[in-house]
Amino acid sequence: MKTNVKLITVGAVTVALTVVLGLLPYVFLVPLLFTCVTRDWKISLCEGAFFGVLSFLYAFISPSPVGVTFIANPWIPIVPRILTALGCHGAYAGLKKICNGNTKAAVYVPVIVACGLGSLLNTALVVPCLIWRGGDLFLAIIIETAIAACIEFAVAVIVVPPVAVTVGKALRLKGYVH
Numbered sequence: 001m002k003t004n005v006k007l008i009t010v011g012a013v014t015v016a017l018t019v020v021l022g023l024l025p026y027v028f029l030v031p032l033l034f035t036c037v038t039r040d041w042k043i044s045l046c047e048g049a050f051f052g053v054l055s056f057l058y059a060f061i062s063p064s065p066v067g068v069t070f071i072a073n074p075w076i077p078i079v080p081r082i083l084t085a086l087g088c089h090g091a092y093a094g095l096k097k098i099c100n101g102n103t104k105a106a107v108y109v110p111v112i113v114a115c116g117l118g119s120l121l122n123t124a125l126v127v128p129c130l131i132w133r134g135g136d137l138f139l140a141i142i143i144e145t146a147i148a149a150c151i152e153f154a155v156a157v158i159v160v161p162p163v164a165v166t167v168g169k170a171l172r173l174k175g176y177v178h
Contacts, residue, residue: 014031014034015031017031018031018050018054025151026151027159028051029156030156031051032118033088033119036115037089037092037115037164037168041086052080053077055077055078056074059071064144066130066144069130069134072133073129077126079125080122081126083121084118084121084125088114088118089114091110091114092111095110096110107168107175110175111161112161115157115160119149119156120153123149
């Protein structure tokens with residue numbers, strides 16, 4: 001197996017960004033979405049698991065209704081994030097095949113749609129689990145996650161695509177270079 005230094009470097013930067021952005025609200029999902037639209041499904045799966053474990057660990061330093069529920073139910077931040085990664089990457093791979101071509105739209109549409117879907121999947125998979133297991137924190141969880149979901153979706157479709165396409169072109173990834 002050939003080792004690609006560029007891809008290992010991007011992976012290390014993505015992991016570092018996940019750690020740093022985890023301390024900031026609403027942008028924690030960015031490295032996961034970036035990974036899902038620039039790497040293969042195995043790396044996306046690993047990034048999803050890493051993101052989930054970090055979400056669980058950050059719950060201890062950032063007390064909130066969501067954090068309390070994460071601590072009481074450690075599977076909630078992990079399992080949905082793995083499924084989000086697989087769903088986002090699968091959507092990207094499928095759309096990339098459908099939008100096969102040399103136009104800007106053929107490059108950007110799969111990335112934008114997959115990132116938006118990844119954000120929606122994250123919300124759709126995590127929030128019901130939080131509500132189900134959150135008990136008395138139901139209203140606080142709804143308010144906290146509704147605000148976060150809207151901001152995360154906007155960040156997912158506005159910030160991630162230009163960064164992913166630029167890095168994809170720089171690394172000469174298939175589907176990004178004309």
